[in-house]
Amino acid sequence: MNAKEIKQYFPILDQKVNGHPLVYLDSAATSQKPIQVIEALNKYYREDNSNVHRGVHTLGNRATDAYEGARDKVRKFINAKAREEIVFTRGTTTSLNTIAQSYGRANVKEGDEIVITYMEHHSNIIPWQQLAKETGAVLKYLPLQDNGSVLLDDARELITEKTKIVSIMMVSNVLGTINPIKEITKIAHEKGAIMIVDGAQTAPHMKIDVQDLDCDFLAFSGHKMCGPTGIGVMYGKKDLLDNMEPVEFGGEMIDFVGLYESTWKELPWKFEGGTPIIAGAIGLGAAIDFLEEIGLDEIEQHEHRLADYAMEQLSTIEGMTIYGPLAGxxxxxxxxxxxxxxxxxxxxxxxxxxxxxxxxxxxxxxxLMKWLECSATARASFYLYNTEEDVDRLVQGLVQTKEYFSDVF
Incomplete structure (x- = not known):
């Protein structure tokens, strides 16, 4: 199935914006949703809407089956060992904050070190800044090369026996850098640290095998991978999750509540307090079905071809500065x-x-903007529904932009 055929599944893309056919190049912020996901959400609300895990009536059972079925799809999607290792959250940000507040507070103390990179999204910086302030730990940054990559030699030097946490995005949302997570994970483990992976820009675009990576935690969001907003995943190795305390308390996550003491449900439900994100999880499951039908390998190859083509075409425009890995x-x-x-x-x-x-x-x-020595940038991000014609429209638009602002050139 080619990109033009795939595009037919996305009704929002069949419209004009300001009198022109829409070219959507902002999928790194949020992807558009195929009709299969929209219909799955519609079916749940029209036919199965009920709370989960609580009732014995038919609607409740159907909703529970669909919700837990989505968990099984996620487990398979990232090749986790067990479904108990899949926790539904509001998104990558919530997942990373939960790891920092639960695992971090229990395992990081004064003088310990946390290692991240300059390219991280704020959601993978601020939780570690806050943890360092609370505990007296030291936050350290892996340096970047001119093309926005990290060197394994720098990782070996910066990650020491004092390091307790390494948290790095697998793919940069600005540079497009693909980090060597498997190798960095091995370095972290050799020093006794855990490895946390921000997979927000990875899960929509390429296969992830958490057992092969051997990462300890992985966070990603549904809305960037054709799923609904407000749903995400926190993967964690079972032995780590078993020893972590919940950070949100209330219904659904409890086993027994007494007047002064309470106990928690087993994994994964002890981290899913309150009514869970039922429709979101069902929609995410439908998105996974859609992506797997097309094939993650096919999606990745298609996007790499588009990126190469875009780099080639944009480089012909005089005055353009392109950031990240170089052409080729x-x-x-x-x-x-x-x-x-x-x-x-x-x-x-x-x-x-x-x-x-x-x-x-x-x-x-x-x-990262400070490292790049600029305050802001423009970004075109591609997905399975984009074509070379979309890139051509972008290039034409940028040529017009230069003409419009000719006085500054």
Whole structure:
């Protein structure tokens, strides 16, 4: 199935914006949803809407089966050993905060070290900043090379016996860098540290095998992988999750409640307090079915071809600055750039007038922007429904942008 055929499953893409056919190049922020996911949500609300795990009536049983069935799909999707290792959350941010607040507070003390990189999303920086402030731990940053990559030699030097946590994104949402997570995980484990992977930009685009990576935790979101907003996953090795305390308390996650003491349900439900994100999980399950039918390998190869084509075409525009891996180097399916001295918000506004949606700003990576020596960038991110024609429209739009702001060139 090619991208043009796949595009037919996404009704939102069949529209005009400002009089032009929509070209959606902001999937790294959130992907569009195929009709299969929309219909799965509609079916749940029209036919099966009920709370889960609590009743014995038919609707409750159907909702529970669909909710827990989605958990099984996620387990298989990332090749976790057990379904108990799959915890549903609101998204990557919630997953990372839960790990920091539960595992971090119990296992990190004064003088310990936490290692991250300059390229991290704010949601993989601030929880560790806060943990370091609370515990007296030291937050350390892996340096970046000129092309936005990290060196394993730097990881070996920075990760020491004092390191308790290493937390790194597998794919940069700005640079498109694909980090050597498996190798860094091995280095972390040799020093006695755990490895946490931010998979928000990975799960939608390429296969993840947590057993092969041997990571201790993985966080990702449904809305970036054709699923609904408000649903995400926290994967954790069972022995680690077993020894962690919940951070949210109430219904659903309890086993027994007394006047002064309470006990928790077994995994994974002890981390899913309150009415869970039932529709979101069902929608995520439908998204996984859709992605697997197309094939993650096919999606990854398609996006790499688009990124290479975009790099080639954008490089022909004089005054363009492109960030991240160089032409010919492997990168994820996005290109981040600036057009001369034109502010990225102005670039995005001109493109929007042509029906082209890109992202502009600091992309929740202000430390990385400082490292890049700019305040903001524009970003075009590709997904399974994008085509070379979309890239051509982007290039045409950027040429028009240069003409519009010719006085600054």
């Amino acid at each position: 180097e492997k990168r994820a399916g996005l290109v981040t750039f600036n057009v001369g001295d034109v502010h990225p918000h102005d670039v995005a506004t001109v493109l929007d007038a042509e029906g082209i949606a890109v992202r502009a700003g600091h992309h929740c990576t202000q430390p």
